[in-house]
Amino acid sequence: MLYEFIVSGIIEGSPFSEEPKCKGLVMNRLTGVGVGLVGFGAVLAPFSYFVLVNIPLTTLGVAFAILGLVILILPEYLVAHEVVRGMMSGSVANIEAVLEEFGAAHKAVYLPPREGKVYAYIPLSGNPSYPELNHIVNAPKRIISNVDGHPGLFIYPPGSDVLVLSGVAKDESIEEGEQIDGNEKPSLDDFLPEVENGISYCLVDFAEIASKVQVNLEENKVFLGMKNVKIEVEAPRFTRVLGSVPTSLAACVIAKVSKMPVKIVEERREGKWMRAVLQVGSEDG
Amino acid sequence: MDRHILFILLLAAFFLLTVVILATTGEARLDVCISVFTIEYLALVEILRPRRRFMTALGLDPVALGLVIIFGLIVTRKVVEILVR
Numbered sequence: 001m002l003y004e005f006i007v008s009g010i011i012e013g014s015p016f017s018e019e020p021k022c023k024g025l026v027m028n029r030l031t032g033v034g035v036g037l038v039g040f041g042a043v044l045a046p047f048s049y050f051v052l053v054n055i056p057l058t059t060l061g062v063a064f065a066i067l068g069l070v071i072l073i074l075p076e077y078l079v080a081h082e083v084v085r086g087m088m089s090g091s092v093a094n095i096e097a098v099l100e101e102f103g104a105a106h107k108a109v110y111l112p113p114r115e116g117k118v119y120a121y122i123p124l125s126g127n128p129s130y131p132e133l134n135h136i137v138n139a140p141k142r143i144i145s146n147v148d149g150h151p152g153l154f155i156y157p158p159g160s161d162v163l164v165l166s167g168v169a170k171d172e173s174i175e176e177g178e179q180i181d182g183n184e185k186p187s188l189d190d191f192l193p194e195v196e197n198g199i200s201y202c203l204v205d206f207a208e209i210a211s212k213v214q215v216n217l218e219e220n221k222v223f224l225g226m227k228n229v230k231i232e233v234e235a236p237r238f239t240r241v242l243g244s245v246p247t248s249l250a251a252c253v254i255a256k257v258s259k260m261p262v263k264i265v266e267e268r269r270e271g272k273w274m275r276a277v278l279q280v281g282s283e284d285g
Numbered sequence: 286m287d288r289h290i291l292f293i294l295l296l297a298a299f300f301l302l303t304v305v306i307l308a309t310t311g312e313a314r315l316d317v318c319i320s321v322f323t324i325e326y327l328a329l330v331e332i333l334r335p336r337r338r339f340m341t342a343l344g345l346d347p348v349a350l351g352l353v354i355i356f357g358l359i360v361t362r363k364v365v366e367i368l369v370r
Contacts, residue, residue, distance in 0.1 A: 049315070055308075055314070055315055056304060056307065056308035059304050059308075059315065059318040059319075059322075060304050062319065062322065063300035063301070063303075063304060063322065066296075066300070066322060066326065066348065066352070067293070067300065069347075069348045070292075070293065070296060070326075070348055071293060073337045073338050073339055073346050073347060074289055074293075074336070074337060074338065075336050080287075167338075193344070197340065197344050200344075201340070205334050205335075205336055206336060
């Protein structure tokens with residue numbers, strides 16, 4: 001009751017004020033507990049150390065503060081990994097049906113996010129060649145689009161939503177008319193840690209579809225290793241065009257982080273490991 | 286049980302147990318307690334892998350980074366003490 005009184009004061013300026021001064025700030029119960037623990041620990045630890053000269057009480061204060069901080073850094077809304085996997089499976093089934101309908105058979109190109117989501121260009125069967133990447137990025141967003149005389153499908157792969165949900169894709173997107181570095185050699189040192197962290201977070205921590213991830217970069221290729229892949233979806237055409245679900249998710253992360261187009265070159269299983277090679281940028285890169 | 290709730294419960298239990306054990310053994314060094322807290326925290330994070338809202342470029346969350354820095358300072362101070370002695 002007292003806590004609600006205090007919190008309502010923080011949120012609305014004064015508990016008695018009729019008009020909230022800060023409507024956007026919402027403090028959930030867990031955040032309140034975290035703040036309370038940090039505050040209590042921050043008072044108890046120095047008081048016990050300097051005034052009472054009592055080390056056990058000081059350590060108890062430190063423990064409270066750490067526990068409070070831990071609660072504060074946990075995500076406010078937790079999306080269960082079963083929900084993420086279910087969402088991905090549903091999305092794969094829908095995309096499989098669309099690919100079957102259009103007879104798509106050529107490898108997709110994962111493109112950097114526009115309007116916040118990574119998307120993929122799939123050339124249609126009759127025309128296996130790929131148009132210039134900048135033209136693909138700036139093509140009108142329709143399910144079927146003609147880019148420089150190359151008809152192709154534009155779809156949102158299941159990984160694009162997972163990226164948004166996980167919070168990995170919260171940076172800026174490619175703007176309308178902006179040029180992407182399709183022909184530029186990616187600088188490995190620049191984005192290797194971010195790519196590795198992003199893929200590891202999405203696949204291992206968030207979606208829980210692999211137990212371990214290894215990422216190596218060589219020239220314009222990403223060598224990806226995923227251990228104990230836990231998602232198996234029966235979608236042969238999806239796998240042929242967009243890669244397996246975990247590799248597709250990894251491709252989305254790379255496209256988002258590097259802001260360059262990504263293509264899955266090959267995938268194979270080696271015991272518990274699934275290995276994939278992804279090409280970043282253009283082929284001549 | 287959700288692993289995030291389990292993480293918080295286990296961390297609280299471990300911290301409480303640490304404080305009780307160190308208090309009963311008469312341990313009066315604060316750095317020992319903080320070192321044990323750091324190890325417990327990092328071990329639990331590795332085992333349960335909870336999702337965290339903020340991550341630093343080093344792949345550590347801010348709490349882990351802070352604890353590792355304090356742990357590093359404690360170890361450095363001890364090493365310097367031993368070398369100077």
